Amino acid sequence: MATNPSKFPNYSPGVMSLLPLYYVGWADSVLSPSEVKLICKQIEAFPFLDKKDKMLLLEWSDPSHPPSRKLFRHWVNLIRKTAENLPIEKRKSLADLGIEMAKRNAGTIDDITWSAPETKAALQELEKALGVSSLEVYRNIFRPAQRAKEIEENVHQPGFDVTAMTQLLDDDYHELRNRMRILLSDPAFHLQTLREKSEHRDVVLQWCKLIAQQGLAAVAYPLEYGGKANMGDYICVFEMLGYHDLSFAIKFGVQFGLFGGSVLWLGTKRHHDKYLKDIGTLDLPGCFAMTETGHGSNVRGLETTITYDADTDEFIVHSPTEAAGKEFIGNALHSKMASTFGQLIVDGINHGVHAILVPIRDKEHRLLEGVRVEDCGYKLGLNGIDNGRIWFDNIRVPRENLLNKFGDVDANGKYSSLIESPSRRFFTMLGTLVGGRVSVPRAGLSATKTALTIAIKYALKRRQFPSQDKNVETLLLDYPTHQKRLMPLLAKTYALDFALTYLAKRYVNKTEKDSREIETLAAGLKSYATWFTTHAIQECREACGGKGYLMEN
Ligand SMILES: Cc1cc2nc3c(=O)[nH]c(=O)nc-3n(C[C@H](O)[C@H](O)[C@H](O)COP(=O)(O)OP(=O)(O)OC[C@H]3O[C@@H](n4cnc5c(N)ncnc54)[C@H](O)[C@@H]3O)c2cc1C
Known part of the structure; x- marks a missing residue:
């Protein structure tokens, strides 16, 4: 037994094992009725407590008689004495710490009890049932210097195998x-x-x-x-x-x-x-000109016309109205060529939306005659991309420029397609967008991961409001509200990472048979994941307070 210079009696190993739990339980000066009920029930069942121990612990569990400040201090001193000499892995939880305290106060026979897995499990069960999750209260056991060291250790030495997780x-x-x-x-x-x-x-x-x-x-x-x-x-x-x-x-x-x-x-x-x-070396910069001012989601309603001229064996690409101008086209200012979507008209018959390659600038980067380009201007974000508007005024393009895998016009001006149904042909052509739907949410999730890393690291450094012992202020991440803000987002980010990896694998290995299913999955996951990204990044910003509003962050 340890010697005790204070006027408090020496405690048995059993009482010692529960001291950290009592300390944290009483730290907010409240023992709720359900906590009291639970403690009393568990104390009765613990085999390592004798009658005297149980009476003392029940006395400490009386919500109408909180421990005096002196008694509380005494507990803190006892806990500190053991805790400060323990390596981190032996005081990861209150149950671990309790076991170590009991061991240091036990004789050799009792040692068996404190090494038994059942004893640890019983204490862990009580800790879990009490929902003792306040890290800050637990850290208050330690002196400020050690607390800082512990936080550092926790930040720099994660409790999992980083290499395995990365792989x-x-x-x-x-x-x-x-x-x-x-x-x-x-x-x-x-x-x-x-x-x-x-x-x-x-x-x-x-x-x-x-x-x-x-x-x-x-x-x-x-x-x-x-x-x-x-x-x-x-x-x-x-x-x-x-x-x-x-x-x-x-x-x-x-x-x-x-x-x-x-x-x-x-x-x-x-x-x-x-x-x-x-294209792969960027010697030919180009753009994908599908969206128009008048029609975005409704691609079938595009007004741009691609009309075959049998006399010259060329196509004439034209924006018949101002609203038929291509809008929001990325790379519009740097491009030499535009993969342009419009209604294919041959001999007066409209065969629906097709794509054609339209040169828009010469080698010196001057706009070709009949092409008009405007900068979309500043956007809320993504200002490193030159989104622009493009209009075509009866631009003549060689017949060979028609992207003709799913629909072609021969030298006799005859239209043909391997896909008979215009609707199926249209959706097959739009299949080119699926790669983007698989990739975009992944890049969005990368941004989410960056934001979460910043917000969580910040919360492990930033302190606001004094804690119980008034010496140091509380870490943001020790506030349960802050944990509830960021940890579910972190968990969901992992879940979405696995989901998007699954989607990418299915997409890369897709066959004719399952491509429809994969396209549906991609459409759904892209929406879900990018909505999540918007929400998560905003939450991370707010979690960093004013710093989250700075452009550099
Ligand atoms: C940064 C950026 C880069 C882009 N880059 C390109 C590019 O390189 N090339 C290109 O061609 N396009 C590009 N776009 C355009 C993009 O593809 C369109 O913005 C998109 O297709 C939506 O069209 P819209 O803006 O006309 O919206 P609209 O179609 O007008 O939709 C407006 C809103 O109405 C909703 N809505 C529309 N129809 C329905 C319906 N039937 N039922 C219920 N709700 C509906 C939409 O969900 C949306 O919320 C880019 C856009 C952005 C923002």
Whole structure:
């Protein structure tokens, strides 16, 4: 038994084992009726307590007689004496700490009790049932210097195997992700707060060129065009760019995914041979011109016309009204060519929406005659992307420029398609957008992870309002409300990461048979995950107080 210079009696090991729980239970000066009921019931059942112990503990459990300040201090001193000499793993929970306190006050026979798993389980059960989750109260047991050390240790030494977790999350793309991590930390990709949109756009364009030089932009294209025919790699690169700058991810997606993807998936060999290599190196910057001012979601209602002229064997691309102008087109200011969607009219018959490659600028980057482009201006975000409006005034384009995989016009002016149903043809063409639906939520989730990392780390440093012993202020993350704000978001982020990995795998391995199901899954998950991203990032901002409002954060 330990010697006791105070006027309080020495406690038995059994009482010692429960002292940390009593300390935390009484720290807010309240023992609720359900807590009292539970404690009394458990105390009766604990085999390691004798009659005298039980009487003392029941006395301490009387809600109408809280422990005096002196008694409370005495408990703190006893707990500290043991706790301060213990390594962290032996005082992770109140039950662990209680066992150690009992051991230090026990004779050799009693040692068996305190090493028995049942004893620990019984204490853990009580701790869990009491819902003692206030970390701050627990940390108050320790002196400020040790508390700070513990927090540091907790921050820098997570209680799980980081390498194993990284490999699990990196999935099949561990090497590629590591390569991207190293690349993006290169000074060439140094992040800056650029308020002027033209500066930001130039930087993002430069970054896209650097990524292309690394051979990481064309990865989805066939080998003969500088790629690796690996859509999974493309999705992975896109996701990693989301950790850096979302303008970068979207610009990359527009050039290599939407523009390049439309040439790859809607075009045929003649287009691949002529353009794909240059698209993958960014020697041919292009855009994906689908949306119009008058029609966004309703793509079938597009007004742009692509009319076949049998006399010259050309197509005439035209915006018949102001509202038929293409709107919000990414890369519009940097592009030389636009993959343009419009109604295909041959011999007076409308065959529905098709895509055609329309050159819009010459080598010197001057707009071609008949093409008008306007900057969409500043947006709420993504100002590193040059979104613009484009109008076509009877632009003549060679017949070969029609992206003709699903619908073609021959030299005799005859339209043909392997897909008879216009509706099925339309949805097949829109299938080019599915890669984006799989990639965009992943980059969004990367941004969520960054925001959560900042908010959680901040909450582990930032202190507000004095704690019980008035010496130090309370850490934000020790407030249960703050935990409830951030921890469910963190858990959901993990869940969505696994869900999006599943989706990407299904998409990469899709067959004719399951492609409809995957498209539906992609549409649903994209909406759900990006709504979550918006909500989570806003919550993280608010959780950082005024600092969350700063542009640099
Ligand atoms: C940053 C950015 C980049 C973009 N880049 C490109 C690009 O590179 N190329 C390109 O072609 N387009 C691009 N777009 C355009 C984008 O594809 C359109 O904004 C999108 O298709 C929606 O069209 P809209 O803006 O006309 O909205 P609308 O279609 O007018 O929709 C407005 C609202 O009404 C809702 N709504 C519409 N129809 C229905 C309905 N039937 N039932 C219920 N609700 C409905 C929509 O959900 C939405 O909330 C970009 C947009 C943004 C914001």
